[in-house]
Amino acid sequence: MTTKNALIGxxxxxxxxxxxxxxxxxxxxxxxxEGHSQWPCVxxxxxxxxxxxxxxxxxxxxxxxxxxxxxxxxxxxxASEHAGALLVSDARLLLLPVRSLTSHYKWxxxxxxxxxxxxxxxxxxxxxxxxxxxxxxxxxxxxxATEATDLFLEEYRFTTNxxxxxxLITVLAKITGIQSEELSDQLVIVSNDQFSYLAKYATxxxxxxxxxxxxxxxxxxxxxxEETLAPETILYFALSAHKSRGDDMPAEAILNxxxxxxxxxxxxxxxxxxxxxxxxxCKVTVLASEA
Amino acid sequence: MAKGKGKKQxxxxxxxxxxxxxxxxxxxxxxxxKTGVQxxxxxxxxxxxxxxxxxxxxESRPHDAAGASELxxxxxxxxxxxxxxxxxxxxxxxxIDWKTLQCPNNTFDFEKSLGNAxxxxxxxxxxxxxxxxxxxxxxxxxxxxxxEEQCQRLMIGQPVRCDLGTVRLPEMPKGYQGYKTLEQxxxxxxxxxxxxxxxxxxxxDIIKAEQLFGHEARLGIARDNATxxxxxxxxxxxxxxxxxxxxxxxxxxxxxxxxxxxxxxQTQKRATLRLGGEGRMASLSVSAxxxxxxxxxxxKTDTLxxxxxxxxxxxxxxxxxxxxxxxxNGQTVWQGEINGIGLQIEAAVIGKAHREGGWDMQKxxxxxxxxxxxxxxxxxxxxxxxDDYQQVHDTLxxxxxxxxSAYGRGQILIGQWQDTD
Numbered sequence: 001m002t003t004k005n006a007l008i009g010x011x012x013x014x015x016x017x018x019x020x021x022x023x024x025x026x027x028x029x030x031x032x033x034e035g036h037s038q039w040p041c042v043x044x045x046x047x048x049x050x051x052x053x054x055x056x057x058x059x060x061x062x063x064x065x066x067x068x069x070x071x072x073x074x075x076x077x078x079a080s081e082h083a084g085a086l087l088v089s090d091a092r093l094l095l096l097p098v099r100s101l102t103s104h105y106k107w108x109x110x111x112x113x114x115x116x117x118x119x120x121x122x123x124x125x126x127x128x129x130x131x132x133x134x135x136x137x138x139x140x141x142x143x144x145a146t147e148a149t150d151l152f153l154e155e156y157r158f159t160t161n162x163x164x165x166x167x168l169i170t171v172l173a174k175i176t177g178i179q180s181e182e183l184s185d186q187l188v189i190v191s192n193d194q195f196s197y198l199a200k201y202a203t204x205x206x207x208x209x210x211x212x213x214x215x216x217x218x219x220x221x222x223x224x225x226e227e228t229l230a231p232e233t234i235l236y237f238a239l240s241a242h243k244s245r246g247d248d249m250p251a252e253a254i255l256n257x258x259x260x261x262x263x264x265x266x267x268x269x270x271x272x273x274x275x276x277x278x279x280x281x282c283k284v285t286v287l288a289s290e291a
Numbered sequence: 292m293a294k295g296k297g298k299k300q301x302x303x304x305x306x307x308x309x310x311x312x313x314x315x316x317x318x319x320x321x322x323x324x325k326t327g328v329q330x331x332x333x334x335x336x337x338x339x340x341x342x343x344x345x346x347x348x349x350e351s352r353p354h355d356a357a358g359a360s361e362l363x364x365x366x367x368x369x370x371x372x373x374x375x376x377x378x379x380x381x382x383x384x385x386x387i388d389w390k391t392l393q394c395p396n397n398t399f400d401f402e403k404s405l406g407n408a409x410x411x412x413x414x415x416x417x418x419x420x421x422x423x424x425x426x427x428x429x430x431x432x433x434x435x436x437x438x439e440e441q442c443q444r445l446m447i448g449q450p451v452r453c454d455l456g457t458v459r460l461p462e463m464p465k466g467y468q469g470y471k472t473l474e475q476x477x478x479x480x481x482x483x484x485x486x487x488x489x490x491x492x493x494x495x496d497i498i499k500a501e502q503l504f505g506h507e508a509r510l511g512i513a514r515d516n517a518t519x520x521x522x523x524x525x526x527x528x529x530x531x532x533x534x535x536x537x538x539x540x541x542x543x544x545x546x547x548x549x550x551x552x553x554x555x556x557q558t559q560k561r562a563t564l565r566l567g568g569e570g571r572m573a574s575l576s577v578s579a580x581x582x583x584x585x586x587x588x589x590x591k592t593d594t595l596x597x598x599x600x601x602x603x604x605x606x607x608x609x610x611x612x613x614x615x616x617x618x619x620n621g622q623t624v625w626q627g628e629i630n631g632i633g634l635q636i637e638a639a640v641i642g643k644a645h646r647e648g649g650w651d652m653q654k655x656x657x658x659x660x661x662x663x664x665x666x667x668x669x670x671x672x673x674x675x676x677x678d679d680y681q682q683v684h685d686t687l688x689x690x691x692x693x694x695x696s697a698y699g700r701g702q703i704l705i706g707q708w709q710d711t712d
Contacts, residue, residue, distance in 0.1 A: 120343075
């Protein structure tokens with residue numbers, strides 16, 4: 001194989017605001033979303049930028065490994081000498097935390113998201129074995145609870161169907177680092193249509209103001225609405241490493257720069273904006289390919 | 292006797308081999324007719340390229356020239372971009388040293404097998420073809436017009452005087468108004484067959500761009516990691532393509548050197564490669580069969596439709612350089628030869644120029660932007676020798692004409708021109 005791959009799980013410990021840059025539907029600062037499904041995501045360029053920032057913080061901006069892995073700095077006169085050896089995918093949604101009257105929150109996903117995870121893992125040569133539960137009907141939610149009951153997600157009431165989700169939960173625990181027992185309590189699978197609605201409208205949108213500190217009043221015109229991905233959101237992204245063009249570092253060494261070099265000691269990554277107010281911190285789990 | 296017998300036996304053996312080859316060819320043709328799929332020849336593969344998330348093949352405008360507006364993406368991917376990604380992938384598969392272009396296997400000649408920035412060496416490409424729900428699509432002919440679900444073909448009118456001379460121009464049949472061209476639309480193979488046959492196709496055979504991909508606006512910044520601030524003037528907007536799950540790209544590759552073929556076939560499983568702008572990912576798989584190009588049964592006629600399914604390069608001209616403008620019966624036509632077939636082009640439907648630039652990785656600089664005759668263009672031709680039709684079909688169908696034909700530019704299909712004399 002000329003490439004080495006890894007699947008990186010991200011467990012948001014604080015809210016993430018990876019901004020889309022233009023306002024929609026009354027939200028001044030919406031989050032990034034996939035164009036066709038409108039599922040929240042974090043674009044690959046944002047994820048790569050976050051990885052590079054962590055690497056520069058650790059090794060210094062002028063470290064040659066950084067140049068080989070990520071490519072030369074775009075402002076340097078060597079910007080077009082060679083590309084970076086690391087390909088970074090968008091961070092894709094896996095589990096969306098949704099508020100529930102029945103519990104503190106639930107981790108919600110759908111068959112389409114799980115099927116995409118299987119496809120991504122297969123392509124990255126990572127073996128994930130589980131059966132995607134079949135949920136087509138609206139108002140039905142699959143959980144691993146032992147008895148069927150009513151479940152409230154946002155303003156909707158679902159009737160739960162119980163299923164054996166052991167394999168799925170084992171896989172999700174492996175990708176996210178979340179305890180299986182916790183997943184077993186919190187995991188809910190709804191239909192693709194219902195998930196689309198939740199992914200679009202169940203994300204927090206919060207008003208912000210700026211205060212004039214001298215007068216202690218709100219500054220005129222300084223009110224904006226900002227959308228975020230809630231803490232506990234689970235995302236994942238793919239890394240694909242090639243042999244470096246700069247110094248012929250093999251693909252495995254390039255991948256290790258990230259998986260070992262960046263995350264072995266400190267398995268955290270800050271994604272998106274508002275870093276100074278504590279946003280964007282994710283716990284990282286690395287799942288390397290088998291060959 | 293023995294000598295004669297030997298000769299007879301030898302002759303029988305040759306005939307038998309010929310018969311076997313002919314039988315295999317016939318079987319192949321029958322299979323192609325039946326399934327629309329044909330096996331790849333020796334040294335040929337059909338590469339399937341899937342998007343992992345978004346793709347971005349930047350239109351030929353620089354960011355700073357575009358001001359604050361966003362740059363959109365070309366679709367399908369430009370062939371040079373695909374060729375570059377493919378050469379890189381194959382070079383990596385052979386373990387090439389990119390500084391010296393030497394391979395651990397000393398017998399592998401990189402430039403001969405895979406070319407350089409200017410040519411493809413022995414490689415020949417065809418495509419890219421868009422594949423939607425498992426079947427190839429072809430760019431909608433530019434003579435095809437639509438109004439909601441209704442389709443109509445442009446007809447070739449009587450000669451009129453214009454800046455090109457006294458030429459026959461395409462025109463809408465009388466009584467049809469408000470029709471528009473089918474830009475950024477594609478046809479299924481069955482739809483294209485109907486078009487080539489001179490018929491009007493069904494709405495179900497037309498695939499719109501929105502069925503294939505969505506646009507995704509992206510806003511990018513450069514950040515100074517030391518100060519944690521956005522770098523001034525480093526804000527850019529792009530429009531990526533998000534392909535639907537049932538859409539991918541196919542590229543047909545011919546003349547692969549044996550070692551290269553083995554290497555690609557062995558390493559292709561779950562391979563990921565960088566494709567296009569922003570280092571987006573693509574995954575590859577290889578198959579040994581490909582969908583046959585749409586064709587119609589040859590029939591005896593003196594007119595011909597030449598339909599382009601990929602952009603063609605005639606060095607900025609409408610027609611190949613060996614075509615000369617002549618007057619015939621007071622009408623301006625363009626007389627010339629394609630692959631030895633003499634013909635006159637009486638009329639053409641040519642769309643807006645297809646513009647492509649690209650990046651020269653060796654020289655670290657952009658390639659000059661060039662204009663190409665767009666896919667969907669059609670020439671309406673009259674054969675010098677009507678008896679040549681079968682030969683015309685064999686000689687032209689699926690071939691590439693004009694410059695850069697190794698890149699698959701100017702690939703043509705042969706159809707019937709319903710003369711509207």
